[in-house]
Amino acid sequence: MSTPVIEVENLNLTYGDFHAVKDLTFEVRPGELYALLGTNGAGKTSTLETIEGHRTPTSGTVRVFGHSPGDRKAVRPRMGIMLQESGFSPDLTVRESVGLIGTLTRRTDDVDRVIDVVDLTRKAGTQVGQLSGGEKRRLDFATAVYGTPELIFLDEPTTGLDIQSRDDLWNAVDRLRENGSTVVLTTHYLEEAQQRADRIGLMHQGVFHHEGTVAELTRTLPSVIRFTLGGPAPALPVQAIVGADGSVLVETFGLQKDLALLLGWAENHGVELRDLSAGPTRLDDVFRAIES
Numbered sequence: 001m002s003t004p005v006i007e008v009e010n011l012n013l014t015y016g017d018f019h020a021v022k023d024l025t026f027e028v029r030p031g032e033l034y035a036l037l038g039t040n041g042a043g044k045t046s047t048l049e050t051i052e053g054h055r056t057p058t059s060g061t062v063r064v065f066g067h068s069p070g071d072r073k074a075v076r077p078r079m080g081i082m083l084q085e086s087g088f089s090p091d092l093t094v095r096e097s098v099g100l101i102g103t104l105t106r107r108t109d110d111v112d113r114v115i116d117v118v119d120l121t122r123k124a125g126t127q128v129g130q131l132s133g134g135e136k137r138r139l140d141f142a143t144a145v146y147g148t149p150e151l152i153f154l155d156e157p158t159t160g161l162d163i164q165s166r167d168d169l170w171n172a173v174d175r176l177r178e179n180g181s182t183v184v185l186t187t188h189y190l191e192e193a194q195q196r197a198d199r200i201g202l203m204h205q206g207v208f209h210h211e212g213t214v215a216e217l218t219r220t221l222p223s224v225i226r227f228t229l230g231g232p233a234p235a236l237p238v239q240a241i242v243g244a245d246g247s248v249l250v251e252t253f254g255l256q257k258d259l260a261l262l263l264g265w266a267e268n269h270g271v272e273l274r275d276l277s278a279g280p281t282r283l284d285d286v287f288r289a290i291e292s
């Protein structure tokens with residue numbers, strides 16, 4: 001098996017008396033998209049900052065490409081970090097800011113190519129202070145694109161982006177992955193993680209509540225069928241929770257069988273199942289199960 005890009009072993013981080021990350025162990029493999037998710041204050045940022053070399057572990061070890069993250073020369077040029085706020089100077093233009101990424105990371109790329117990938121060509125001469133929120137976010141993304149780094153950190157990359165910009169960003173991420181980049185993602189948009197992550201580490205209060213593929217995470221929970229009844233209807237053929245507004249929720253470990261029963265019942269009685277949806281448990285439900 002190939003060497004992991006990131007290896008975290010028994011990582012502990014404390015702030016004074018507060019134990020923020022507790023004996024965390026995981027690895028990220030080459031080419032993977034790994035999503036680090038969790039409740040507020042779970043310890044995701046603390047963990048990422050340690051991997052990025054900005055924070056020293058209280059105990060435990062972290063290796064990136066087999067090196068300590070503190071070994072800046074060996075590690076820094078190989079990783080692109082899109083923070084929630086990159087802190088580009090408001091007085092610099094987009095082109096000057098993108099050029100700075102090359103200087104800081106010691107990676108090489110064509111500045112105009114990068115500006116084109118993040119769709120800021122029309123704003124290349126505009127000062128950062130005059131960009132909209134979404135345009136600033138796209139400029140932040142340039143830090144991950146510049147020089148096609150082998151390892152990319154995306155910290156809530158799509159927050160504040162409209163749908164078109166979001167799709168563009170994910171297309172650009174797909175291209176980086178085709179070039180072999182490994183991606184570590186944090187997001188509060190669980191659908192994005194569910195659709196794109198190879199594996200997910202779900203943190204809560206400093207430890208992993210779950211770790212594995214999306215399928216592994218959701219397998220332990222029942223599938224869900226939802227629909228709404230427009231009016232009075234005969235007794236349902238399966239166990240369900242029926243709301244006062246006619247909304248129906250069926251939780252089942254036999255999705256195909258129960259769905260067939262419901263469709264047959266609706267057909268026989270001429271009942272319309274409005275807004276019908278059926279599928280495996282979503283990550284949102286896994287989160288709700290943790291928090292409750």
Ligand SMILES: Nc1ncnc2c1ncn2[C@@H]1O[C@H](COP(=O)(O)OP(=O)(O)OP(=O)(O)O)[C@@H](O)[C@H]1O
Nearest residue numbers: 015016018020038039040041042043044045046047
């Ligand atoms: N510098 C610090 N000093 C003291 N406590 C801190 C410090 N940084 C973080 N913490 C605490 O450590 C815990 C983990 O914080 P962290 O920012 O890693 O969580 P997170 O999972 O990124 O949360 P969120 O989703 O809310 O951003 C929190 O309870 C936070 O209050």
